[in-house]
Amino acid sequence: MTTRVHPEQVFANEFDAPGTGTDPSRVVRAGAALETFIKWITEVPAAVLLVVEVVLLLANVTGRYLLHSPIIWGDELASILFIWLSMLGAVIALRRGEHMRLTMFLAKMSPSRRVFAETLGNFIVMTFVLLLVHPATEWAMDEWIITTPALGLPNAIPAAAIPVAAVLMLALAVTRLLERSTLRDCAAAFALVAGVALVLYFARNALAPLTAASLILFFAVGSIAIICLGVPIMVAFGVCTLAYLSTVTEAPLTIVVSTMSQGMSSLILLAVPLFILLGALMEAMGLAEAMIRFLASLIGHKRGGLAYVLIGAMYLVSGISGSKVADMAALAPGLFPEMKKRGANEGDLVAMLSSAAAMSETIPPSLVLITIGSVTGVSIAALFTGGFMPAVVGAIALCAVIWLKSRKEKLEGVKRASRGEIGRALLVAVPALALPFVIRAAVVEGIATATEVATIGVAYTCVAGLLVYRRFEWNRLYPILVETASLSGAILIIIGCATAMGWALTQSGFSAQLASLMMAVPGGKLGFLAISAVTFVILGSFLEGIPAIVLFGPLLFPIARAMAISDVHYAMVVVFAMGLGLFAPPIGLGFYAACAVSKVDPTRAMRRVWPYLGALAVALVVIVAVPWVSTGFLP
Known part of the structure; x- marks a missing residue:
């Protein structure tokens, strides 16, 4: 059974860190x-x-x-x-x-x-x-x-x-x-x-x-x-x-x-605590584990198979919990022991985990996408629709690196799952696999709002967990509720304070000056997108997505519109760039979170993460240069 990792354990950032001894x-x-x-x-x-x-x-x-x-x-x-x-x-x-x-x-x-x-x-x-x-x-x-x-x-x-x-x-x-x-x-x-x-x-x-x-x-x-x-x-x-x-x-x-x-x-932001609660319940009630087992039964016997499972599982569960730490903590314990048996280096495991988390930043129901919709007025359904393909591009780039690095992986003793085993794993996983697809389809199709879908998802998870998987421990409920409230409060008060700061910057005339400066960037649309991508990689490394978006989204999105850049395309560039920065050492907080979840010294992982981040950088260039990746499936 996996245990949820608290942010204070991950970042070693306790506000009440011991002092000189009392x-x-x-x-x-x-x-x-x-x-x-x-x-x-x-x-x-x-x-x-x-x-x-x-x-x-x-x-x-x-x-x-x-x-x-x-x-x-x-x-x-x-x-x-x-x-x-x-x-x-x-x-x-x-x-x-x-x-x-x-x-x-x-x-x-x-x-x-x-x-x-x-x-x-x-x-x-x-x-x-x-x-x-x-x-x-x-x-x-x-x-x-x-x-x-x-x-x-x-x-x-x-x-x-x-x-x-x-x-x-x-x-x-x-x-x-x-x-x-x-x-x-x-x-x-x-x-x-x-x-x-x-x-x-x-x-x-x-x-x-x-x-x-x-x-x-x-x-x-x-x-x-x-x-x-x-x-x-x-x-x-x-x-x-x-x-x-x-x-x-x-x-x-x-x-x-x-x-x-x-x-x-804003009632749009009410989706934040609900999706965080939903992600915690999925992990506690066994839904996330069922997904991993099914994917492993399909391709776990191939070279690099478990690494591909990691990418696929992150694609499925990403964004639902509201916390990248929770996403990584739900996946790593179920995959890393077997990957180590096959000879995987610990540094490579952390590199794959952190890069998979970075790749999945645009996948709905990402809280960053919900925040963008809240502060810029862009349709959340459109953002959710546009978020799938950029992550696919990132996943393909990561899979290429995995394929190159896993050609010598040891597979002695690894058995291919029989059709019966795959069928049983699928049967167990169906209730879990259905949830991410239903959530995303309901919002994308406009059937219900993100908040309503999250509410239905919480109810569905409780029913599936209690009646199908039957592994929920009731003494975990109160800690889950408190953790949800804590993480929600940490996110929402940043949005509040960043909104106030953004108002002050706007009133000072900074937004007008920034607009003039950004519109004067050489290269037109492509130049503006390129400098935005670099800026948000840097911002994402120490601010994380939500505060950076609340601060700069209201300032930069109008500039993008004035340059005839699609809101959805610009959002995908920004979010993917921030994800890259969040998991890029030596500053990116997400990288250290992955190290803590994996219990690996950051110095062992730092030199091994660059091929994966390089692949994501190539994916970002593709997302910048090819608007269809973000807008091709919009109605």
């Missing part, structure tokens, strides 16, 4: 008690909210499609619950160390410097939430006079989720300082943060007219420096946006809060 003093015990209290008041409500969301949406789908009597207030209540689920999930992710972070530089620090860097990171988190609490509270109070259309509830109910979560995050940051940091480190970190704040305060009049310099200072130097400290990316985006607006402009900070809320509360 004695069990009264202060430390108080901090631990406060953290335990926050754990229960966030995890239990989040798990309950997730179950209620699934039941509510399933009832709404049943009423709409079977009874032809939709629940009128269903979507409204789902939206209210969704914002609370997102914010509670963000708090859970902060406590569990599951926010997206860049820890490469932290890992190279000496223990004492790392402890100070993490203490400084805590103070930066505190600065962010302190800047957020007052405008969030003010905005929530202003929303009290507005009522929701169907239920007539005060709009302050969903609005209150942000200030409540901010207060809880502040409490968590304080507990980290009480439990892990020394007084000396706290004093030095406070002095540094306060010093930067004072410099910005006294320099505000000088910075205000310097638009370009201010943008570089806050959004380039500031955000990159904070990210390199290992601070959660959402904090880097949020604190830089708040600092920029409060220093350089006269805009009220409540705009940041309202923009965050708008970015996070």
